Amino acid sequence: MEDELIKFSSPLNALLPQAVQELCTHKHLKKSTLLFKTGEKPKWMFFVLSGEVTLERLSQHGDPVVLQRTRHGFVSEASLQSPKYHCDAVVVADAEIIQIPIQTLADALSTDPDFAGRWINMLNHEVKRLRLQCERLSMKSVKDKVLHLINTEGQNGKYQVNTGIKSLAGELGITHEALYRTLAALEKSKTIQREDRLLVLTNRQ
Amino acid sequence: MEDELIKFSSPLNALLPQAVQELCTHKHLKKSTLLFKTGEKPKWMFFVLSGEVTLERLSQHGDPVVLQRTRHGFVSEASLQSPKYHCDAVVVADAEIIQIPIQTLADALSTDPDFAGRWINMLNHEVKRLRLQCERLSMKSVKDKVLHLINTEGQNGKYQVNTGIKSLAGELGITHEALYRTLAALEKSKTIQREDRLLVLTNRQ
DNA sequence: CGTACTTTTGAATCGCATCAAATCTGGTGG
DNA sequence: CCACCAGATTTGATGCGATTCAAAAGTACG
Structure with missing residues (x-):
């Protein structure tokens, strides 16, 4: 120290x-x-x-x-x-x-x-x-919270997850299971992509 | 004006x-x-x-x-x-x-x-x-949110509802129906009392 | 007296929490 | 280098609490 x-x-x-x-x-x-x-x-x-x-x-x-x-x-x-x-x-x-x-x-x-x-x-x-x-935190669905996070805390639609998903879940006021599931669903629906520790918003019109 | x-x-x-x-x-x-x-x-x-x-x-x-x-x-x-x-x-x-x-x-x-x-x-x-x-807003139950509100924003366990329950529900990130029901339940269980526009925490050991 | 809004209650539905358990991962010590 | 362990990740099943939609009753106001 x-x-x-x-x-x-x-x-x-x-x-x-x-x-x-x-x-x-x-x-x-x-x-x-x-x-x-x-x-x-x-x-x-x-x-x-x-x-x-x-x-x-x-x-x-x-x-x-x-x-x-x-x-x-x-x-x-x-x-x-x-x-x-x-x-x-x-x-x-x-x-x-x-x-x-x-x-x-x-x-x-x-x-x-x-x-x-x-x-x-x-x-x-x-x-x-x-x-x-x-x-x-006022948003009702986990999906909305994640997208809001990327839009407001991220840069150019990219949000860097520094401290792990579990920790992020606490910050969003949800359980880590819910966050894992939602991230998987968002990726499956091609709304976001995951690159290492990065959440990247897929460009759409 | x-x-x-x-x-x-x-x-x-x-x-x-x-x-x-x-x-x-x-x-x-x-x-x-x-x-x-x-x-x-x-x-x-x-x-x-x-x-x-x-x-x-x-x-x-x-x-x-x-x-x-x-x-x-x-x-x-x-x-x-x-x-x-x-x-x-x-x-x-x-x-x-x-x-x-x-x-x-x-x-x-x-x-x-x-x-x-x-x-x-x-x-x-x-x-x-x-x-x-x-x-x-991170709290999961409406009950916890209400009690936290009275404890932190109120004075001596008394919280003044100035602008109506509907408006308060929005502030707590919940629907007005959920808030009405929870207030009724809290009153029924003698956790709080309602006096006009006041939410009063019942004293308990 | 009628209109707009709030308050209240009801019923159905759904998303998330919860509990459980199975991998996967990185790091540690033998 | 491998065995092992702690923590992270992932998937599954179940139940609860809040949302949602609906409607009735109460209240304020012009």
Whole structure:
């Protein structure tokens, strides 16, 4: 589990001020690692470069529910001014993560207007993304969810499945069996094609 | 449909700088009014004081899907830097709305660090709220969705149904029939009580 | 009083969850 | 290099819960 300052190129280079970047550390974390737990005082903010992190809460029945699934982006923006985390952050696939000291970040946001503007822009995109996820979860059929996923999260009708079908099924709010069956049916009807870890929309008029 | 400057107390008084507040207008809008349409260039940002506004998009099948339902709060934060709206905003219940010129708002955000900080805080809350909605939509049974709604959106186990059960059903991603039946069943099993437009969680050990 | 909408109940159907089990796959240690 | 194991993938059978379609009763409003 190596730690190092970030010296390499990352999406954060264009977002974070230099002073903040110098205090960030880069980590390789194994599956099942907990980034933080519900109730803890926020000390770090995390940015996922690769792998996958979920934010989870226990439902009334004790089942974990995925609040957010991040393969590339921030985890726990909401904890910025929060006195404690409101969910657990779990590494569900071996991940590369950048760790940002939250106090330094908060200070920079209040003193660097340009940075604050970029941060607001980032939050706006997150809001948009979450609205799309809500739209997807509202769909009644698995087929609609899959097509919506490819159309909104994919690029040029191609969606990259990074973390396995099982994991994707959870994100779509369905069982992995239902997803496997639907993917097979969509392929059979030539609506999509599967290439390795890619779901490709077949062109039709 | 009167227009007037805001001179009265509103939640925006503590958020917006005085200079921005002076350019805001207060509107009473009737049900079915469109605040904006997909593709239009954003000129205004809206804050709902009362009534209800939804953000909607048409699905591939032509059914409207509710992306956001606002009874009290901002609509279309994401349009701040966006060249055009990515959904429709519809008044679904007669509403009081504050209209904010988006350019003025953007200027203020880039020159007033305190204001930017408050704005970031507001966006963080929105992100939290959307994650909760995703959690709710992921639930498989109508019963779980209803109980989750009361627990997370309600206060002290009491949830106020402002805009009718049919509308609420859409928000939960279910049919109104299913919701009516589930509410009746929950009342029969003494899990909740209904008082006028209130859903009250029955206390149990 | 009539019209439009909401609320409610009924019956039939269907898609998905659930439970089960059989491959397949990659990785590990002997 | 092979045996083995854990997890992913796939297929099957069954049942439940929600959708769907239908219709009746209630309610608000002009």
